[in-house]
Amino acid sequence: MPKLNENYLNLKENYLFAEVNHRVRDYSAAHPDKKIIRLGIGDVTLPIGSEMIEQLHEGVDAMASSETFKGYGPEQGYEFLRNAIVDYYKRNGVSVAAEEIFVSDGAKSDTGNITDIFDKDNIVLIPDPVYPVYVDTNTMNGRNITFIDANAENNFLPMPDHSKHVDIIYICSPNNPTGAAYNHEQLKEWVDYALENDAIILYDSAYECFITDPSLPRSIFAIEGAKKCAIEFCSLSKTAGFTGTRCGYTVVPKDLKYATSNGGELSINAMWNRRQTTKFNGVSYIVQKGAAAAFSPEGMAQCKENIKYYQENAKIIASTMDKMGIRYFGGVNSPYIWFECPKGMESWEFFDYMLDKIQVVGTPGAGFGNNGKYFFRLTAFGNRENTIEAMKRFETLL
Numbered sequence: 001m002p003k004l005n006e007n008y009l010n011l012k013e014n015y016l017f018a019e020v021n022h023r024v025r026d027y028s029a030a031h032p033d034k035k036i037i038r039l040g041i042g043d044v045t046l047p048i049g050s051e052m053i054e055q056l057h058e059g060v061d062a063m064a065s066s067e068t069f070k071g072y073g074p075e076q077g078y079e080f081l082r083n084a085i086v087d088y089y090k091r092n093g094v095s096v097a098a099e100e101i102f103v104s105d106g107a108k109s110d111t112g113n114i115t116d117i118f119d120k121d122n123i124v125l126i127p128d129p130v131y132p133v134y135v136d137t138n139t140m141n142g143r144n145i146t147f148i149d150a151n152a153e154n155n156f157l158p159m160p161d162h163s164k165h166v167d168i169i170y171i172c173s174p175n176n177p178t179g180a181a182y183n184h185e186q187l188k189e190w191v192d193y194a195l196e197n198d199a200i201i202l203y204d205s206a207y208e209c210f211i212t213d214p215s216l217p218r219s220i221f222a223i224e225g226a227k228k229c230a231i232e233f234c235s236l237s238k239t240a241g242f243t244g245t246r247c248g249y250t251v252v253p254k255d256l257k258y259a260t261s262n263g264g265e266l267s268i269n270a271m272w273n274r275r276q277t278t279k280f281n282g283v284s285y286i287v288q289k290g291a292a293a294a295f296s297p298e299g300m301a302q303c304k305e306n307i308k309y310y311q312e313n314a315k316i317i318a319s320t321m322d323k324m325g326i327r328y329f330g331g332v333n334s335p336y337i338w339f340e341c342p343k344g345m346e347s348w349e350f351f352d353y354m355l356d357k358i359q360v361v362g363t364p365g366a367g368f369g370n371n372g373k374y375f376f377r378l379t380a381f382g383n384r385e386n387t388i389e390a391m392k393r394f395e396t397l398l
Helices: 006-010 018-029 048-064 077-093 106-119 132-140 184-196 268-279 284-293 296-326 347-358 384-395
Strands: 101-104 121-129 143-149 169-170 200-204 230-235 247-253 256-259 263-266 328-332 337-342 375-379
Touching: 006 132, 018 347, 048 296, 077 101, 077 284, 101 106, 101 268, 106 132, 106 200, 106 230, 106 268, 106 347, 121 132, 143 337, 169 184, 184 200, 184 337, 200 247, 200 328, 263 268, 284 296, 296 328, 296 337, 347 375
Parallel strands: 121 143, 121 169, 169 200, 200 230
Antiparallel strands: 101 247, 230 247, 256 263, 328 337, 337 375
């Protein structure tokens, strides 16, 4: 009989969004006449821009001719896309090399898969609340996880405790689920802490495209010293609407090197390259053609138009919270509004209450950690009509 990875017994029975879908499905079956508005999962609703669609079609057409057909591509990504990403970083004042970029099927996959290259015996620091993939993937590996409190008192932006040592640090900014974003000085303190402790930062930058405040860094590599202690995970899911198309990228600096137990040295860039070439066959040429177009001037202009639409949705939700006197975070530099549950309700209780009373779906904060127990997340990724209708219903809730 095979020995199973019993670390899976330490996971919650259902992944957060699977449980949300389960409850909505049951309610819908019992109330087929009710129109349910979903502002829970962070899935986009606007179509991909025409510039990207045109290039996706070109990629498909290339497969119809032996002269242009593409089979297996480079596991790291085609050079044309990696160079387009280099240029995107340069436009945002950050220098990275094409050899440091690894194209993937999304930040969710890479933030989970990156655990392959780290030993089980690492102390992992994860904020609470946080995107559940960080916790679940390290739990699957049986790692020692320690949590740092993100709460209303620190604006959901916890800072390092210099009296304690950790090895691996997860940071998501702008944050999912809270919408909070670190400024330059705060990130510099995290970078300094990582360098002092010979630790590594796993920096999830999936929502950088929503930053409107020019003083906020859009990449951790805007911080001096970060290339010696950080990996950055990025996504086209929200930037270009690729949630269904699947494309992201991870930046692994060549300066990232750590000592081995026998006194040698290992390059994290080389390790990740070895992992990817072994376990990943790369993103399809078709998708990469579309992704490269997203970084062109025309493509980026279309992406920004879609982002602007979602930002307006966030303003509509935030204004409703203001009107009702509900304390919230996010909504600026982020597509998420993270608010305090009314009437002292716990988040799953409020989920059921809101679904039953006004048929609006959000995401219970408890699914992101203990500190989310009395908070709730709404997303700005719905369409405008549904967002406005959901907020009209919300005003009648209390």
